[in-house]
Amino acid sequence: MIGAGAVLMAVLFQQGDDVMAKAVDAILDALEEGGVRCLFAIPDPAFLELLAKAQARGFVLVAPHHEAAGGFMAEAAARLTGVPAAVLLSPGPGVANALPAMACARAERAPVLFLGGARGDLREPHLAGRFQHMDQMPLVAGAVKYAARIAAPGQAGAVVAHALMMARGGTPGPVYVDCPFPVMMGRGEQGVPAPVPPVAGSGGLVRAAAMIGEAGSPLLLVGHGLDTQARARVADLARVMACPVLLAPGAAALPGLAGQCLPYGFSPVATQAIARADLVLAIGTALGEAVHHGRRRHWRAGDEARRWIRIDGDVTANRPIDVALVGDAGVWAQALAGALTPRESTPDPLFAAEAERLAQWNAAARVHPATPVHPARLVAEAMSALPPDALLVRDGGSSVLFQLAQSRPHEGGVLWSRAFGHLGTGLPYAIGALAAEKAMGMPLRQALVLSGDSAMLFHMAEIEVAVRLALPLVCVVAVDHQWGLEAAAYRQRLGADAPRPGADWGAATRFDQIARGFGAKGFYTDNADDLPAILERALAHGGPAVVHVAVDVQANGADLPGWAELASWYSDGMGA
Numbered sequence: 001m002i003g004a005g006a007v008l009m010a011v012l013f014q015q016g017d018d019v020m021a022k023a024v025d026a027i028l029d030a031l032e033e034g035g036v037r038c039l040f041a042i043p044d045p046a047f048l049e050l051l052a053k054a055q056a057r058g059f060v061l062v063a064p065h066h067e068a069a070g071g072f073m074a075e076a077a078a079r080l081t082g083v084p085a086a087v088l089l090s091p092g093p094g095v096a097n098a099l100p101a102m103a104c105a106r107a108e109r110a111p112v113l114f115l116g117g118a119r120g121d122l123r124e125p126h127l128a129g130r131f132q133h134m135d136q137m138p139l140v141a142g143a144v145k146y147a148a149r150i151a152a153p154g155q156a157g158a159v160v161a162h163a164l165m166m167a168r169g170g171t172p173g174p175v176y177v178d179c180p181f182p183v184m185m186g187r188g189e190q191g192v193p194a195p196v197p198p199v200a201g202s203g204g205l206v207r208a209a210a211m212i213g214e215a216g217s218p219l220l221l222v223g224h225g226l227d228t229q230a231r232a233r234v235a236d237l238a239r240v241m242a243c244p245v246l247l248a249p250g251a252a253a254l255p256g257l258a259g260q261c262l263p264y265g266f267s268p269v270a271t272q273a274i275a276r277a278d279l280v281l282a283i284g285t286a287l288g289e290a291v292h293h294g295r296r297r298h299w300r301a302g303d304e305a306r307r308w309i310r311i312d313g314d315v316t317a318n319r320p321i322d323v324a325l326v327g328d329a330g331v332w333a334q335a336l337a338g339a340l341t342p343r344e345s346t347p348d349p350l351f352a353a354e355a356e357r358l359a360q361w362n363a364a365a366r367v368h369p370a371t372p373v374h375p376a377r378l379v380a381e382a383m384s385a386l387p388p389d390a391l392l393v394r395d396g397g398s399s400v401l402f403q404l405a406q407s408r409p410h411e412g413g414v415l416w417s418r419a420f421g422h423l424g425t426g427l428p429y430a431i432g433a434l435a436a437e438k439a440m441g442m443p444l445r446q447a448l449v450l451s452g453d454s455a456m457l458f459h460m461a462e463i464e465v466a467v468r469l470a471l472p473l474v475c476v477v478a479v480d481h482q483w484g485l486e487a488a489a490y491r492q493r494l495g496a497d498a499p500r501p502g503a504d505w506g507a508a509t510r511f512d513q514i515a516r517g518f519g520a521k522g523f524y525t526d527n528a529d530d531l532p533a534i535l536e537r538a539l540a541h542g543g544p545a546v547v548h549v550a551v552d553v554q555a556n557g558a559d560l561p562g563w564a565e566l567a568s569w570y571s572d573g574m575g576a
Helices: 004-012 018-033 045-057 067-081 093-097 099-107 136-141 153-168 205-214 228-241 268-276 289-294 329-339 349-367 375-385 398-406 426-439 460-468 484-494 511-517 528-540 553-557 563-567
Strands: 038-041 060-062 085-089 112-118 146-149 175-180 218-222 245-247 261-263 279-283 307-312 323-326 391-394 447-452 473-479 521-525 545-550
Touching (some): 018 045, 018 153, 038 045, 038 067, 045 060, 045 112, 067 085, 067 093, 093 099, 093 112, 093 136, 099 112, 099 136, 112 153, 136 175, 153 175, 205 279, 205 307, 205 323, 205 329, 218 228, 228 329, 261 268, 268 349, 279 329, 307 329, 375 398, 375 473, 375 528, 375 553, 391 398, 391 426, 398 447, 398 484, 426 447, 460 511, 484 553, 511 521, 521 528, 528 545
Parallel strands (some): 038 060, 112 175, 146 175, 218 245, 245 261, 279 307, 391 447, 447 473, 473 545, 521 545
């Protein structure tokens, strides 16, 4: 959904992989033998080679903008022709999005085959924080008449053929096949790190306070699981600890401490902070794949000597923890702050280095020509216009990568589907958050949605709700009329000149005009020099507005920052 799979596949697929090719060919052979000629698919990277080969074989390929719509299209095709149609789905949110279509196809007795991309080995169900992960088999069980999972490449053709037989046999209906990433890459499923229970008797405020006091270079790791009240209390603790604050991807900066916050994974300065740390206090994070379970990649150097304290509602962690404080993050943070002797606050050279890095990034972003608009410059201008207390909402694939690479900490609050990678959540997130503040009698603040165009199309109709509620909400949409990460994956996997089925869509779409149709303000620009004035007008409007920014197609689908970092979020034998 977010397109992280695009990064994964482009980095890890190797052209000429005979095992993978045989699995893909076997699936296509089974589809052809079963009469399937129509494939409906948002081009998920698990199926890139399958889509390319299907197009070469003459399959009809249709790329919808939402998986449920693709499922309804397939149902109609199957009902009218009596021949099964197939739908390809992204792992996690893509499969979840298709559930209404599965249920409808079952009620209407339509033989539709749903092929779902999936994460790898599920034998460690307690491993927390896996990206775009869920056990999809029980999820779909009640919506389809038959479900199976391909466990090895050599089984692919037989499993799909049997599923098609089940779809047509007896009372026709939908069927589902789980297609794990490792299988689609030509290997069997692999294990993942086992969860680590806390050390017996390791809890305790006194011991945690003592460990922090003894640490020479402590580090506070903050996840996106903190609510507003908890963030304020954790900020008080950070002031007492006088240490760097490492922000997990998707986390907002602590109030009043933006200059003390470093973005994990997307800043070399943050990696320096990890290397020197002898103690980590992790709060509001599952220590999942986005922070490499606190033991892989950036954490490897010095891991044996580094001690860990964790505050969370779950006693189980993905790495050994020295002190586990189980319960409410805000309550524990307040208690710890009261138990500690404040450390002397001295200027940390890392903070100056991070400020310089961000300044250089912004300067480099503004060097890009005004037209076509480079996504990096779009992010730089939008973040400059963003009021400090505004709510920042992220959405998209390529768009989010550029945002994370810019990584200026924002204190007003950040919303993003970080754990599930669900596209299209940005606009609904913003509406829900502002509506709740309005219902509670709180002063309405500004919300800024930074989104890609493909993500925005999922729920563009909800602009009407924002207009109806008169919400101060601005959506800035990076528009290149393509699935950016998937387009990049096609280039890397199959070559720059190879066809990219389903990755491109209609260049006539105008988000500003759609917004006006719903009664919102609409702005259009293809010139970065105009962005500051347009953003100022949109924010000053006080109601819903959509800014359509025509961005550089090549840059948004090829010159992507943080590519390898995002790929490394996969821990089941697929990431770094």
